[in-house]
Amino acid sequence: MGKQVEILPVIKADAYGHGALPIARELIRAGARRAAVATLEEGVELREAGVQIPIVLLGGLLPRQAPQALTYRLTPFIYDLRTAEALSQAWDREQKEPESHRIGARGRISVHLKVDTGMGRLGIPYTHVLEFLEALSAYPGIEVEGLATHLATADEPDPAFAKTQINRFRKVCDQIERTGYRIPFYHVASSAGIFSSQEAHFNMVRPGIALYGIPPSLNLTSVPPLKPVMRIKTEILFLKSVAPGTSIGYGRSFMTARESLIATLPVGYYDGYSWSLSNRGRVLVRGEKCPVVGRVCMDLCMVDVSQVPEACVGDEVVLLGNQGTQQITAIDLAAWMGTIPYEVVCSVGRRVPRIYLSNGDVICVRGQDQVYRWRDT
Numbered sequence: 478m479g480k481q482v483e484i485l486p487v488i489k490a491d492a493y494g495h496g497a498l499p500i501a502r503e504l505i506r507a508g509a510r511r512a513a514v515a516t517l518e519e520g521v522e523l524r525e526a527g528v529q530i531p532i533v534l535l536g537g538l539l540p541r542q543a544p545q546a547l548t549y550r551l552t553p554f555i556y557d558l559r560t561a562e563a564l565s566q567a568w569d570r571e572q573k574e575p576e577s578h579r580i581g582a583r584g585r586i587s588v589h590l591k592v593d594t595g596m597g598r599l600g601i602p603y604t605h606v607l608e609f610l611e612a613l614s615a616y617p618g619i620e621v622e623g624l625a626t627h628l629a630t631a632d633e634p635d636p637a638f639a640k641t642q643i644n645r646f647r648k649v650c651d652q653i654e655r656t657g658y659r660i661p662f663y664h665v666a667s668s669a670g671i672f673s674s675q676e677a678h679f680n681m682v683r684p685g686i687a688l689y690g691i692p693p694s695l696n697l698t699s700v701p702p703l704k705p706v707m708r709i710k711t712e713i714l715f716l717k718s719v720a721p722g723t724s725i726g727y728g729r730s731f732m733t734a735r736e737s738l739i740a741t742l743p744v745g746y747y748d749g750y751s752w753s754l755s756n757r758g759r760v761l762v763r764g765e766k767c768p769v770v771g772r773v774c775m776d777l778c779m780v781d782v783s784q785v786p787e788a789c790v791g792d793e794v795v796l797l798g799n800q801g802t803q804q805i806t807a808i809d810l811a812a813w814m815g816t817i818p819y820e821v822v823c824s825v826g827r828r829v830p831r832i833y834l835s836n837g838d839v840i841c842v843r844g845q846d847q848v849y850r851w852r853d854t
C-alpha cells in the first residue's frame with residue numbers, strides 16, 4: 478500500500494472463521510498498529526484476552542452499549558447522535574469517578590464517523606456530514622479519528638457507481654478540510670477497493686478477505702495471486718464396500734449405480750460443511766477428487782471413494798486446500814454451495830479445532846476447550 482496508507486486489518490467474525498485472537502497476535506507480530514471487528518462483543522473479547530492495540534468497531538453501536546465501548550477503549554464507527562451523546566455522558570461520568578486514573582481513562586474516546594455515500598446500510602447521509610460534525614461539538618470527550626465510507630460495487634467490473642461514491646466522499650472530505658477541521662484518517666477501501674482503484678485508497682484501507690488469501694471477487698483482473706491461509710482436513714472414519722442399488726443417507730437421495738466404496742467422514746453441517754453440499758461437494762482423498770454422496774448430516778457425511786480402491790480408515794481427507802496436485806478452493810466450495818467464499822470460511826464450526834502453523838511448526842492450537850497454547854518464544 479505504500480508508506481502513506483495505514484492498514485486497518487479486519488478480523489471480525491472470528492477473523493473470517495480463522496480465529497480472531499491468534500490472527501490478531503500474528504498481525505501485531507507482523508506490524509499491525511490497529512485492527513477492526515464488527516461488534517462490541519468481539520472487541521471486548523479481544524481486550525479481555527489482552528490485545529492492547531486500538532480496536533475499531535465497524536458495525537453499529539447502540540446508545541446503551543456506549544459505556545462498555547468506553548470502558549474497553551474501543552473505537553466505534555458512529556453515525557447517530559444518540560450514540561454520540563451516550564458516549565459523551567459515559568465519558569463525563571468516568572471523569573468524575575475518583576479511580577478514573579486507570580490507564581487511558583483521562584483520554585478522550587476516539588470514534589470514526591461512518592458516511593453513507595450509496596451503500597444504503599449504515600452511515601450519516603453524505604449530504605449531512607458537516608451538520609453532524611457541528612452537532613458533535615456539543616458532546617465533549619469525543620475525538621473524531623476517522624471518516625469512513627463503504628463501497629457497494631467495488632468488486633464489479635463496471636466501476637461507475639464506485640466512482641460516484643468515491644466522488645461523494647471526496648467532496649465531503651474537502652468540505653471538512655475547508656472548515657479547518659482535522660481528521661487523521663479517511664478510508665473507503667475493503668479488499669475489493671484496494672485492488673480495483675488507487676482512487677479508493679485515501680490514507681487508510683480496511684482489508685478483510687484478502688488477508689486470508691481469498692480474492693474478494695473473480696470480476697477483478699487486478700488481484701495479485703493470493704495464498705490461502707486456511708486448509709480444512711479430516712480423515713476417513715469408516716469405510717465400506719456396497720452393492721449396486723444401495724441407498725446412502727437420509728432420504729435415500731443417492732443410490733449406488735455399481736459396486737462402490739463409500740467412506741464416512743466425521744464432518745457435518747454443524748462443522749460448516751453445508752447441507753447444500755449434499756450430492757454436490759467434492760473432497761480430496763489420496764490426491765483424487767471424490768464426490769459427496771447423499772445428504773450431508775449434522776455430524777457426518779459420505780463420499781464415494783471407488784476411484785481410490787487403496788483408501789483406508791484414517792486417510793487424510795482435504796475439504797479445502799491442496800492435496801497432491803489437486804486443490805479445492807473456497808471459490809469452488811462457494812460455487813457448489815450457491816454462496817460466496819466469505820461465507821465458506823466464516824461458517825467453519827466452533828467445534829472444528831484450529832491448528833496454527835508457522836513455517837510448518839505448530840504454534841498454537843485452539844480446540845473445543847478454547848485453550849490457547851503458545852510456544853514460549
Ligand SMILES: *Cc1c(COP(=O)(O)O)cnc(C)c1O
Nearest residue numbers: 487535627667668683684685686
Ligand atoms: C467487512 C468489512 C470490510 C472488509 O471487507 P473485505 O471485503 O473482507 O475486505 C471493510 N470495511 C467494512 C466496513 C466492513 O464491514
